[in-house]
Amino acid sequence: MLRGIYTSASGMIAQMERQDTIANNLANVNTTGFKKDQSVIKQFPELMLYRKDDEKEITNFGETSILTKIGALGTGASLEGVYTEFSQGSLEKTDNNLDFAISGDGLFAVESKGSVKLTRSGDFALSPEGYLITKNGEKVLGSSGSQLGYIKVSNSNFKITKSGILKNAKIEASNISAKNISLDGNSGDSLLLLKVSDNKNLKKIGDNLFDISNVKTITQDNSSKMEQGFIEHSNVSSIKEMVEMIEVSRAYETNQKVLTSQDETLGKVVNEVGKWG
Known part of the structure; x- marks a missing residue:
């Protein structure tokens, strides 16, 4: 009983x-x-x-x-x-050049509290200093060769190609530690897309961010495509x-x-x- x-x-x-x-x-x-x-x-x-x-x-x-x-x-x-189910959400065209969506498995990298976090949310904004940031104020990260840095936008004609190459923007150096991130070092100034070897080790920490502390292998994603002027809906x-x-x-x-x-x-x-x- x-x-x-x-x-x-x-x-x-x-x-x-x-x-x-x-x-x-x-x-x-x-x-x-x-x-x-x-x-x-x-x-x-x-x-x-x-x-x-x-x-x-x-x-x-x-x-x-x-x-x-x-x-x-x-x-x-x-x-x-x-x-967490990482299936692709539907894309919606906004024609806002600060909105970005990823077609593929990649994730955006941002700086939060001095360390790298990942997200799929690409509805970005500009800080008063001209840096590309998230809605919560985290700086979006890019890469220049094998170096991580912040994306500084120079004028309103800011563009990012489907492969992530920056136009009318540049990478400014940062002191972010990213020991478990491997960059190929082949591209010039570009918005950084990363691929995680095992998504189950990503941990949600709020604000639509993922912590990468338990992820062993993170590489630069060259297969996903960037869509400027689009946002990805939730799945x-x-x-x-x-x-x-x-x-x-x-x-x-x-x-x-x-x-x-x-x-x-x-x-x-x-x-x-x-x-x-």
């Missing part, structure tokens, strides 16, 4: 955590370049149940019961983890997320009813079974 209560409770907790992930996806459905998260639910080990004394057999050690298999008993579930489907939220609500409600039923049964066992007339 108590095992059943714990099983139902674990299912409710797992569904609550899954709902938090879905709610965050829906909250960012209109966030430029946002990549949705998916929850992974893990089932606890099952127990095999047997019934005794249906049949018996005579052995050298006397009479023993033959166990009759009944079936497997589930013991609950938990949230194993949350992973969240609001309809799909709403359907999943309904599924979560129903699963939670089912576990709740099972838990309530078992609690009421347990109450009767404690208060009524064995009671003298």
Whole structure:
């Protein structure tokens, strides 16, 4: 009886955590370049149940019961983890020369609190000093050969080619440490696109940024294409997320009813079974 209560409770907790992930996806459905998260639910080990004394057999050690298999008993579930889905979002033309979208797997590099962070959000702006920055004020990073630097825009005809080469802008040197980033050193002044060997090691840290502390290999991405005057929408489907939220609500409600039923049964066992007339 108590095992059943714990099983139902674990299912409710797992569904609550899954709902938090879905709610965050829906909250960012209109966030430029946002990549949705998916929850992974893990089932606890099952127990095999047997019934005794249906049949018996005579052995050298006397009479023993033959166990009759009944079936497997589930013991609950938990949230194993949350992973980010990096599928391409749809592109929208804005004709704003400070808006950029990536066609491919690359990510923009920005400086945040003295270190390199990655993002897919390309709705940039200009600082009062003329540097290309994100909406939150982080400086967008470019490269000049094998050196990282900031992008300083010189006039309103600022352009970036599909391969990332800067026009009417230049790279200004920076002191950013990027030990795990490998640059090919072949291109001139360009906006930097990076490729991560294993996306699962990227960690979301808020403000649509990814931390790269746990990523071993980061290389310059020369295969993705830059689209100036476009933005990338999030890859969240609001309809799909709403359907999943309904599924979560129903699963939670089912576990709740099972838990309530078992609690009421347990109450009767404690208060009524064995009671003298």
